[in-house]
Amino acid sequence: MSVNIRVANAPVNFGIYAADRAPFTATExxxxxxxxxxxxxxxxxxxxxxxxxxxxxxxxxxxxALAGGWIDLRYGAEDGFSADQAGLEAALDVFTAVPVPDPVFAPRPTLACPDNAERMARPGIAYGTVEDWAGFAARVQRAADRCRERGLEPVFHHHLGTDVESAQEVEKLLEATDVSLCLDTGHLYLAGGDPVAALRDWAPRIKQVHIKDASREAMERTRAAGGDFAQAVRDGAFPVLGTGEIEMTEVVAVLQETGYTGWAVIEQDAPETGREPAGLLADQRTNREALRKAGL
Incomplete structure (x- = not known):
């Protein structure tokens, strides 16, 4: 187990965002x-x-400890971005309330785009949706600057079904801003990227890692049937670690090779499936053991 990398989990693994009722209380x-x-x-x-x-x-x-948290902001237009500032401040209030004994493992505000309906309908197919990249990037920079003013280092999260999905779009944003990156292995892989190569290429900018396994076979099957992102998740596009197509030992090896320090957050983008809580928790025990076997 690395002393420089700590492993976290996330409520999204339990369908918290999708479900009308959470399967566990916070304490549970x-x-x-x-x-x-x-x-x-x-x-x-x-x-x-x-x-x-x-x-x-x-x-x-x-x-x-608190590893971070998701913050949707509408970077594509000034009016939406301005309206979302209250949500950013509320999140930062929560994050800064938690004591942090070691700054390396401070919570990372995870800056992300809201869903893009066109891309959610056809996930993983690279085509441009941002008309004003200069304005988009400037607003990302402003959000990052505000997080730093509050004493936290933010990370930007690329994501299927949003305005920043492909490796090329990530590169464009990195070139236009100084925002740090949350590298998500599964989302990059399903967008056609190579997460192992990206971990090397973007190493100086990566300040958090979201660990997912992924299946392009499942994604292609969903696309062929006309399914959207939510259907791809239900069809197994993000299986438990070790059962998809991403080699986790390679992911861990390159993290250690590049000297990454910080949180590795296991995420699985679980759907609202109606599964029993015990089954959801069993998946996360399996995920933790798989990452331990891979070296973390």
């Missing part, structure tokens, strides 16, 4: 993930794990 989920061997957790929807007043105590009771 934190306790279960700590028992499964995780050292940290992503926030999930702001407020789910707790508020400024309650989250620090819940994390301390479970022995977990």
């Amino acid at each position: 989920l934190l306790s279960a993930l700590a028992e499964a061997g995780y050292e940290g957790i992503d926030s999930g929807p702001i407020g789910y794990l707790g508020t400024v007043d309650t989250l620090p105590g819940r994390l301390a009771d479970a022995g977990l």
Whole structure:
């Protein structure tokens, strides 16, 4: 196990974003993930794990740290971006309320785009959707600067079905800003990229890693049937670690080779499947063991 990399989990693995009702309370989920061997957790929807007043105590009771959390901002237009600032500030209030003994493992505000309906309908097919890249990048930079003003280093998360999906779009954003990157192995792979090569090429900018396995075979099957991103998730585009097409030992090896330090967050983009909570938790135990066998 690396002393420079700690492994976290995330509420998205339990369908928290999609479900009308979470399968676990915050306290139940934190306790279960700590028992499964995780050292940290992503926030999930702001407020789910707790508020400024309650989250620090819940994390301390479970022995977990906060790895970061997702923040959607509409970078494509000034009016939407301005309207989203309140959500950014609310998230930063929560993140900065949590004590951080080691700055290397401070929570990373995860800056992301909202869903793009056209791309969600045809995920992983690279075509441009940003008309004003200069304005888009400038607003990403402003969001990153605000996070730093609040004492946290943000990371930008590329994602299938959004305006920044392909490796080429990631490169374009990195060239136009100084924002750090959250490299997501599964989303990059299904967008046609090579996550192992990207971990090397973008190493100086990578400040967080989201670990996913992925299946292009499942994605292609979904596309052929006319399915969208949500259907691809249901069809197994993001299987448990070790059962897809990404070689996790290579991912871990290049993280160690490049000297990455920080959080490795296991994410699986779980759908609202109606599965029993015990089955969802069993997947995350399997994921943790698979990453341990790979070297983390």
